[in-house]
Amino acid sequence: MRMDRESPMFTAKCRTVREDAGFRLTFFCEVCGSGYVTPPLICGTPKEALRLGGQDARLHFNRCCGCRRWVCDEHFNENQMMCTDCMPRICARCGAPVPKGADLCTVCGAPQFEAEKDEER
Ligand SMILES: [Zn+2]
Ligand SMILES: [Zn+2]
Ligand SMILES: [Zn+2]
Structure with a gap:
């Protein structure tokens, strides 16, 4: 499998919760720690849930090109493509x-x- 340089692996901190309907994941901004909760993910394994949830959650997160952490929109300086810790x-x-x-x-x-x-x- 080839790595896609344009879209880095989505590696934000996350918590997986098993529900009746499937899985629900919470991803955390690494600056403020606030969480984004995905809709319920109907799938069989936590690994699959992580893939589906990541596709959804990465729309809400940005990767700092300085420290390479995943941060929420609030803590991302889109002019510099860096988190507000690296580039306020x-x-x-x-x-x-x-x-x-x-x-x-x-x-x-x-x-x-x-x-x-x-x-x-
Ligand atoms: Zn944040
Ligand atoms: Zn940063
Ligand atoms: Zn001014």
Whole structure:
């Protein structure tokens, strides 16, 4: 089997719970420890559950290209492709911390993201 470099193995910390209907997995952000719970996974083995659950959960997690941990959207600096431990979201102009999803620095008002095409009004 060939390794796919574009999509690294999803190796976030996880907990498996067996339920009547199948398995339910909880994956944890390695910065804040908050969990993402998958829908019930109807399958026979924990290994299969991990594969199915991982496909779902990886949409909610991001891998830091610095420390290579899996972190939630909240703790991922998408501009740098790193977790907020490695690369805190800070304003490029004044250095103030910038909250997740903010377009403008709350201190100096500098735009925090590359302007997108649909921004012209
Ligand atoms: Zn987190
Ligand atoms: Zn990191
Ligand atoms: Zn600023």
